[in-house]
Amino acid sequence: MHPVSELIKNLADQHGRERRNLLPILQGVVEQEKYLSEFSMIEIARELDLPAAEVYGTATFYSFLEYKKMGKYIIRVCKTITCSMKGKNQIMLAIEDMLKISAGETTPDGNFSLLQTNCLGFCHKAPAMLINNEIYTELTPEKVREILSSYLEKKGGLYDN
Amino acid sequence: MTTNYQLRRVDFIFKNENDWEEVLSKSISRTPQELINELISSELKGRGGAGFPTGLKWKLSSEAVDDIKYVICNADEGEPGTFKDREILSRVPFKVLTAMAVCGHVIGAKEGYIYLRGEYFFLQPELKKAISEFEYFCKEINLDFKIRIFMGSGAYICGEETALFESMEGKRGEPRNKPPYPSSYGYMGKPTVINNVETLAHTFTIFKYGAKRFYDLGVQYSRGSKLFSVSGDTPKPGIYELELGMSLADFVDEFGDGDTKAVQVGGASGFLVPRKRFGETAIGFQGKLTGISLPTGGSMMLFNSSRSMFNVLDNYLEFFREESCGQCTPCRVGCQQLLKGIKAVKRGEKNAHYLDKLLRLTETMQLTAKCGLGQSVANSFSSIVENFREEMIY
Amino acid sequence: MTKNIKITINGVSVEIEEGTTILDAARKAGVIIPTLCYHKDLCVAGNCRVCITEIVGQKRLTAACATPCEDGMEVLTNSLKVRNSRKHIVELLLSEHNADCTRCYKNGNCELQHLASEYKIMTQDFIRLAPMKKYTIDMFSPSIVKDDSKCVRCQRCVRTCVELQGVNALTVAHKGDQMKITTFFEKLISDVVCTTCGQCINHCPTGALVEKNYIEEVWDAIADTTKHVVVQTAPAVRVGLGEELGFETGTRVTGKMVAALKRLGFDAVMDTDFTADLTIMEEGTELLTRLKKVLVDHDPEVKLPMATSCSPGWIKYIEHMFPDYLEHLSTCKSPQQMFGALAKTYYAKARNLDPETIVSVSIMPCTAKKFEANRPEMHDSGYRDVDYVLTTRELAIMIKQAGIDFMKLEDMHYDRLMGESTGAGVIFGATGGVMEAALRTAYELVTGREVPFENLNIIPVRGMEGVKEATVKIENPLKEWAFLDGVELKCAVAHGLVNAGKVMESIRKGEANYHFIEFMACPGGCLGGGGQPIPTSPEIRQKRAEAIYAEDAGMPLRKSHQNQEIIKIYKDFLDHPLSEKSHHLLHTHYTARERF
Numbered sequence A: 001m002h003p004v005s006e007l008i009k010n011l012a013d014q015h016g017r018e019r020r021n022l023l024p025i026l027q028g029v030v031e032q033e034k035y036l037s038e039f040s041m042i043e044i045a046r047e048l049d050l051p052a053a054e055v056y057g058t059a060t061f062y063s064f065l066e067y068k069k070m071g072k073y074i075i076r077v078c079k080t081i082t083c084s085m086k087g088k089n090q091i092m093l094a095i096e097d098m099l100k101i102s103a104g105e106t107t108p109d110g111n112f113s114l115l116q117t118n119c120l121g122f123c124h125k126a127p128a129m130l131i132n133n134e135i136y137t138e139l140t141p142e143k144v145r146e147i148l149s150s151y152l153e154k155k156g157g158l159y160d161n
Numbered sequence B: 001m002t003t004n005y006q007l008r009r010v011d012f013i014f015k016n017e018n019d020w021e022e023v024l025s026k027s028i029s030r031t032p033q034e035l036i037n038e039l040i041s042s043e044l045k046g047r048g049g050a051g052f053p054t055g056l057k058w059k060l061s062s063e064a065v066d067d068i069k070y071v072i073c074n075a076d077e078g079e080p081g082t083f084k085d086r087e088i089l090s091r092v093p094f095k096v097l098t099a100m101a102v103c104g105h106v107i108g109a110k111e112g113y114i115y116l117r118g119e120y121f122f123l124q125p126e127l128k129k130a131i132s133e134f135e136y137f138c139k140e141i142n143l144d145f146k147i148r149i150f151m152g153s154g155a156y157i158c159g160e161e162t163a164l165f166e167s168m169e170g171k172r173g174e175p176r177n178k179p180p181y182p183s184s185y186g187y188m189g190k191p192t193v194i195n196n197v198e199t200l201a202h203t204f205t206i207f208k209y210g211a212k213r214f215y216d217l218g219v220q221y222s223r224g225s226k227l228f229s230v231s232g233d234t235p236k237p238g239i240y241e242l243e244l245g246m247s248l249a250d251f252v253d254e255f256g257d258g259d260t261k262a263v264q265v266g267g268a269s270g271f272l273v274p275r276k277r278f279g280e281t282a283i284g285f286q287g288k289l290t291g292i293s294l295p296t297g298g299s300m301m302l303f304n305s306s307r308s309m310f311n312v313l314d315n316y317l318e319f320f321r322e323e324s325c326g327q328c329t330p331c332r333v334g335c336q337q338l339l340k341g342i343k344a345v346k347r348g349e350k351n352a353h354y355l356d357k358l359l360r361l362t363e364t365m366q367l368t369a370k371c372g373l374g375q376s377v378a379n380s381f382s383s384i385v386e387n388f389r390e391e392m393i394y
Numbered sequence C: 001m002t003k004n005i006k007i008t009i010n011g012v013s014v015e016i017e018e019g020t021t022i023l024d025a026a027r028k029a030g031v032i033i034p035t036l037c038y039h040k041d042l043c044v045a046g047n048c049r050v051c052i053t054e055i056v057g058q059k060r061l062t063a064a065c066a067t068p069c070e071d072g073m074e075v076l077t078n079s080l081k082v083r084n085s086r087k088h089i090v091e092l093l094l095s096e097h098n099a100d101c102t103r104c105y106k107n108g109n110c111e112l113q114h115l116a117s118e119y120k121i122m123t124q125d126f127i128r129l130a131p132m133k134k135y136t137i138d139m140f141s142p143s144i145v146k147d148d149s150k151c152v153r154c155q156r157c158v159r160t161c162v163e164l165q166g167v168n169a170l171t172v173a174h175k176g177d178q179m180k181i182t183t184f185f186e187k188l189i190s191d192v193v194c195t196t197c198g199q200c201i202n203h204c205p206t207g208a209l210v211e212k213n214y215i216e217e218v219w220d221a222i223a224d225t226t227k228h229v230v231v232q233t234a235p236a237v238r239v240g241l242g243e244e245l246g247f248e249t250g251t252r253v254t255g256k257m258v259a260a261l262k263r264l265g266f267d268a269v270m271d272t273d274f275t276a277d278l279t280i281m282e283e284g285t286e287l288l289t290r291l292k293k294v295l296v297d298h299d300p301e302v303k304l305p306m307a308t309s310c311s312p313g314w315i316k317y318i319e320h321m322f323p324d325y326l327e328h329l330s331t332c333k334s335p336q337q338m339f340g341a342l343a344k345t346y347y348a349k350a351r352n353l354d355p356e357t358i359v360s361v362s363i364m365p366c367t368a369k370k371f372e373a374n375r376p377e378m379h380d381s382g383y384r385d386v387d388y389v390l391t392t393r394e395l396a397i398m399i400k401q402a403g404i405d406f407m408k409l410e411d412m413h414y415d416r417l418m419g420e421s422t423g424a425g426v427i428f429g430a431t432g433g434v435m436e437a438a439l440r441t442a443y444e445l446v447t448g449r450e451v452p453f454e455n456l457n458i459i460p461v462r463g464m465e466g467v468k469e470a471t472v473k474i475e476n477p478l479k480e481w482a483f484l485d486g487v488e489l490k491c492a493v494a495h496g497l498v499n500a501g502k503v504m505e506s507i508r509k510g511e512a513n514y515h516f517i518e519f520m521a522c523p524g525g526c527l528g529g530g531g532q533p534i535p536t537s538p539e540i541r542q543k544r545a546e547a548i549y550a551e552d553a554g555m556p557l558r559k560s561h562q563n564q565e566i567i568k569i570y571k572d573f574l575d576h577p578l579s580e581k582s583h584h585l586l587h588t589h590y591t592a593r594e595r596f
């Protein structure tokens, strides 16, 4: 069995196979795979006996359910008002500079994707960003470089896979 | 005109919760009717933004006839500038869990859900631990009530109650037609009480101390205290519990940086109040408060004179354009028109009168949009455009 | 017990049942409230907001289609507040719309255009969003053109595809300004589960979903003097065409249609009803053969129930959704394709024509037939069996283009050889019709007696119920059918693919023990087909059905096997049903397809 199919089967065993279990299953796949491929969605549709188009339509409603290939680490920088006021642009520049990608892109080694998102609920500590599920706040360009370096180190550099 | 109410800090919500077991046991030994009356006499209104009387909400669901009912805690907290619910869930989760169980007792529900926004994924481990401890205690006192976490996935509109139900049912988070209302037709078509995290935390206070302690705070139509998420140009951003009814002038005295030009009350879907109206603006629910009062989910964003109100509005509209569910015409197309429209005026492609056309459009959006999102875009748009017209043009 | 309540609409009092929507109450009171996302066939969406009304005492306006009346409600449908807002909403829709009416296929029959003209939206104050957006126009399907720049996002098509058809080829994806109607992973409509039934086209208020039209190709063929252009007309066209040309719904225009086709310049005008009768001969025999193989020979290879195969939308549906059940399908081609295969063989020979020069055109109530004609296997004549398929709507367009005053035409008769039909062929156009026609012939074949129903009208299989059942007990059969003595032939009829799906599920679960099932992709059968006049509604389909049965009742011959041209074709060309030649020309095979 394909590993993704197996993952989906396990998720369905765990959450159930009703329509109301769709979101947790989509989330479970994204958690592991970082995005929902065509194959994943077809498998989910099959497992839950749902139309594939419905799975696609539902998934694309939610901005955290990516449907294009994403890096291992998805960086989501808040672009809403307070973060904007408090220097979100510099944060973006710092990241773009360091990873050599712009918003919406993934590093060639497949490690990082850079996205923007709406208010993360840390406006009092703006600017803020998420890396996968980790929150980082009161960012400055220096701080961002440190954080990214720690990810690069942890993972043995950009060329690790 | 200024109001008489001083800014007063309160400490209910984050006060320790060590006695939750006692509050729970004591509350469920009371009849649903007593508890409803307690809530009604506290005059607690929902803290999620709409300000619906909580006692009445519970009462309506308790009267609905059905074997299966649900209690849902709305922790989708997506309104820009709001971050209080996260704090409650991480610091005093047992208050919320207790309140959910008491609500279950009142309306006859055995299942509760916390709809937690995807952005707060990191809260899950701690919250899950709290839930299992809580459920363990429920079992001990023979209370049949289960709580589960349902994760959102990055969609602001899912905070709207009927969109939230749709989302929990595994669908796109598109708001439903109302009626029917959640009290009779909510999650899975069953009678459902849905309350904001903070609302639930306040009911804990009320069940613990009685309605009066809560009622004695605040002013007519706006009783009790409220958490405020303070951000923007302020030396002390953070979360503060304040008595309702204060004047915005007092608030700015306390939190401003000395150069406050305007305050956005209630997040992107709230109103912008310019400096000249701080004195006459009171913070509470709409009613017969002296001066203008503003409904609020508790977001207070301060802007000083270095900020361009055009950029602020532009940012809000960008937010709405993306976060609208997109199903209804006035909201989906309206948001795009407003955003493109102010840019066109700014660039001189449309003349200043076009702003009036856009103001009329926001009226239509308010009158005709299917849900609160589209209806409330008018709030920030008109309050910003009317008060800072020059900044929109030049 | 429903209780009655009273409300006023624009000051006029009406009494209605509790639970009635404001929209329905207004209709009752003779007040028209404009709508866009509302459709009688579908569940209420309440998303376009065109139908907003004012309820006195409420600040906000209310969507009439989605709101039940309450006792004592005072509703205003034309207050200044309502008018201004509604106008804004139409303006907004137009601003997001590629409003290029003069070049639009729906020009003249478009609900958005109608709204715009009703509200006299003469200016373009709002910024035109349409040119700034990235839109897809999918023209790759042989049946459907999907142009997102014309879509108002009313979701009628999605609800149609989900609720009526249970196909779910279309979905709503993304949110906010990006929200759109699309397919799985935004693939081409020809690459997904879409059955090409065209119901979404029939329910779309705008030009966002239309049929792929072949009008110019057909004009070219007619004008080409080296070509012999043969046309066939499906049963349901004769009860639909009139609607497009100024007649009342449900008017039968068979003779005028034939006259019009001749005036358009077709070289021969013949009838799909003829091959409908032929289908009955082939399919009826196939059924009896299958019954024998199962009941007598106990052949495990032969599958029952046998399902009809004349609805290509249904065929594509089962290929996608129940690919493991393809052996249950009758191998008969649809009447259209039988006709096509015969036109370039039997007809060519009889008329001494080089099949190379024959262009075979069909007029169908159906968009799936366009897809079917395009299937690679449909070349059994040695050529493409059917060259062009036009819908009822396309034919109406050609008639108008040719300047024919349709009302004034004298009735004419079909050309001979493949132009004769019986009432049995006609009722193919209605749900239950194939079943009824088959029973009329098969019963008689087996017993030598007519079906035991008054005037041959097999009422249990008629009507608009989604799934119908009938049992026919066979008693005292002729000698060669003795094995059928006492057998209760269990039949079912399903129309609308959502109902087809229900029947298939019950078969899969082993709950159903039918012998023979008629499946039609479209609600009401072909008369409600995706190529029929727009609008459609339960009432309209009912009227067309009545017309079909009236046509049947008025025919001198009502049973397929009585058709003289059928008798002739077996004598001169095919020998007998299921002969080798029939197998080659009239039967086909199916392809399992993906389910997304």
Ligand SMILES: Cc1cc2nc3c(=O)[nH]c(=O)nc-3n(C[C@H](O)[C@H](O)[C@H](O)COP(=O)(O)O)c2cc1C
Pocket (backbone or CB within 6 Å): B045, B046, B047, B048, B049, B050, B051, B052, B054, B074, B075, B076, B077, B078, B079, B156, B157, B158, B159, B160, B161, B162, B194, B195, B196, B197, B199, B200, B371, B372, B373
């Ligand atoms: C667009 C929109 C977003 C909303 N988001 C939230 C939210 O994040 N949290 C919340 O508690 N209520 C939110 N609400 C309000 C809810 O619909 C609902 O009124 C609330 O959960 C009721 O709880 P309360 O009575 O305790 O305030 C939102 C409403 C709208 C229209």
Ligand code: SF4
Pocket (backbone or CB within 6 Å): B157, B174, B175, B323, B324, B325, B326, B327, B328, B329, B331, B332, B369, B370, B371, B372, B373, B374, B375
């Ligand atoms: S107002 Fe906006 S968010 Fe609400 S239903 Fe309409 S489009 Fe969706």
Ligand code: SF4
Pocket (backbone or CB within 6 Å): C097, C098, C099, C100, C101, C102, C104, C105, C106, C107, C108, C110, C111, C112, C113, C150, C206, C207, C208
């Ligand atoms: S869809 Fe309707 S309004 Fe749009 S261009 Fe076509 S006819 Fe005109």
Ligand code: SF4
Pocket (backbone or CB within 6 Å): C144, C160, C161, C165, C167, C168, C169, C170, C193, C194, C195, C196, C197, C198, C199, C200, C201
């Ligand atoms: S043609 Fe039929 S199956 Fe295809 S999208 Fe339209 S309604 Fe669905």
Ligand code: SF4
Pocket (backbone or CB within 6 Å): C150, C151, C152, C153, C154, C155, C156, C157, C158, C181, C203, C204, C205, C206, C208, C209
């Ligand atoms: S394609 Fe037609 S029916 Fe479907 S949403 Fe668009 S306008 Fe409506």
Ligand code: FES
Pocket (backbone or CB within 6 Å): A078, A079, A080, A081, A082, A083, A084, A118, A119, A120, A121, A122, A123, A126, A127, A128, B080, B081
């Ligand atoms: S604006 Fe960035 S966290 Fe709220």
Ligand code: FES
Pocket (backbone or CB within 6 Å): C034, C035, C036, C037, C038, C045, C046, C047, C048, C049, C050, C051, C052, C063, C064, C065, C066
């Ligand atoms: S017709 Fe009522 S909202 Fe569209």
